[in-house]
Amino acid sequence: MTLQDALHRLLLDNLTTATILLDAELRLQYMNPAAEMLLAVSGQRSHGQFISELFTESPEALNALKQAVEQAHPFTKREAQLTSLAGQSMTVDYAVTPIINRGTTLLLLEVLPRDRLLRITKEEAQLTNQETTRLLVRGLAHEIKNPLGGLRGAAQLLERELPDESLKDYTNVIIEEADRLRNLVDRMLGSNKLPSLSMTNVHEVLERVCNLIEAESQGSITLVRDYDPSIPDVLIDREQMIQAVLNIMRNAMQAMTSLAEHRMGRITLRSRTVRQFTIGYVRHRLVAKLDIIDNGPGIPAELLDTIFYPMVSGRPDGTGLGLSIAQQIITQHQGMIECESQPGQTAFTIYLPLEQGATSHESK
Structure with a gap:
């Protein structure tokens, strides 16, 4: 040579x-x-x-x-x-x-x-849509809660002036429905409480949720654990993260109620670490990757891009708030959530930084 x-x-x-x-x-x-x-x-x-x-x-x-x-x-x-x-x-x-x-x-x-670039572009669009939706919900909530307060107050005043006790049933309906709408709006807005962060083992969070799902499903769902025990503790709000994971797993459990009797519903929880992973504009040396995978019917293609929006649900009796709240909690933890779905397999993936600060900013 x-x-x-x-x-x-x-x-x-x-x-x-x-x-x-x-x-x-x-x-x-x-x-x-x-x-x-x-x-x-x-x-x-x-x-x-x-x-x-x-x-x-x-x-x-x-x-x-x-x-x-x-x-x-x-x-x-x-x-x-x-x-x-x-x-x-x-x-x-x-x-x-x-x-x-x-x-x-x-x-x-x-x-x-191109995977990293495409994912960053998709994530930027997701974060932009999330912020736009949050502003829209806040404005809508303000416009709803003000007249609700007036309606509730007027119903209470009217109740005092009614000559017949039996007529109070009608004012009670007004008051109860006004309270129900106010609670719904509060849930759409989410909690204003800042996360109470502490070093937590993510598997404790997953196991806590598994116990709740096992109790609710009464054995109708098989839970498969595939954990990486070497994952270090994560700086998170334990209770909020339990709520986020529970919302995702509860959605999966409810989706699998439509499975045929001969087919057992199954949810797989997998934990791994990923190195040099970018969330938003920040590249992290190490992140925890939590997969929640179910064998349900899948999310309809027309809903896949909007499932994290408030009030979007694939079930007739669903409120469409569970995934929106989960996304908000994970975003507050500087993390990210993604979803891929096809018939027979739906996977929600949560990424959480394993270091407190950013290591570098992704160049554009």
Whole structure:
């Protein structure tokens, strides 16, 4: 290897962009450390392997690579879905550049992961919608509570002037309904109390909720625990976090009441840690990831983007406040909640920082 070749190799090895070199038969000739990290494979051990042995994509993409070799025509593909050998799915952009070397065509692939950027964009939209909704609810609550107070006061004054005790049943209806609406508005607004933070084991929170769900379901729901015992304590308000997780699990339990009798409802609770994870504009060195997964019928596609809005519910008797309150609590803890759903599997994922302060701000 010449000095110039060694310099070129050094430059490729230090690129942060995942770079892969394939021969004309689409077999691996080289991948830099960034590509090894992205695909979770060793470039040295994988040398000579066919591209589909490194990751899988659509047959159309494989044909496009073959055409790039035959026609020496570069192309770029946006938001492609790749699956690594470990089964991890990822969204990437990649550029393919044919290189002619001594009559042989090589393919240079530059792969840019998009998952983090797409997630940050989605999260920003979620936070913006959450703040807009909160302002709307506050304004609406103000407009509702003022006339409710007047109605309740007028009903109380009228009750004192009624000549017949039996007529008080009607004023009692007015007073009780005014109180019910006021309580509903208060629940929509959520608690104004600041979290009382203390170092807490997240598994204590999950176990407390499991005990409540087991009592409510009376054995009709199977609870599966998949905990990582190495997760350190988290700085949270224990009671508020119990309420957030309980709201999510109670929704799952109620959704599974429609399952056929021969199919047992199941909720899986999984805890893991994730390194270098971005929440909002802040990158955290370490976060706790809590998954709550049920095998219910799933959330209707038309509701999936709005399930955290107040008064949005997939059940006729639902208030639509449980998930909204859960999101508000988790946001107060500088965390984030996500949801993915399809028939037979709905997963709510909670991310909570495991350090008190931010480590860095994500550049835009």
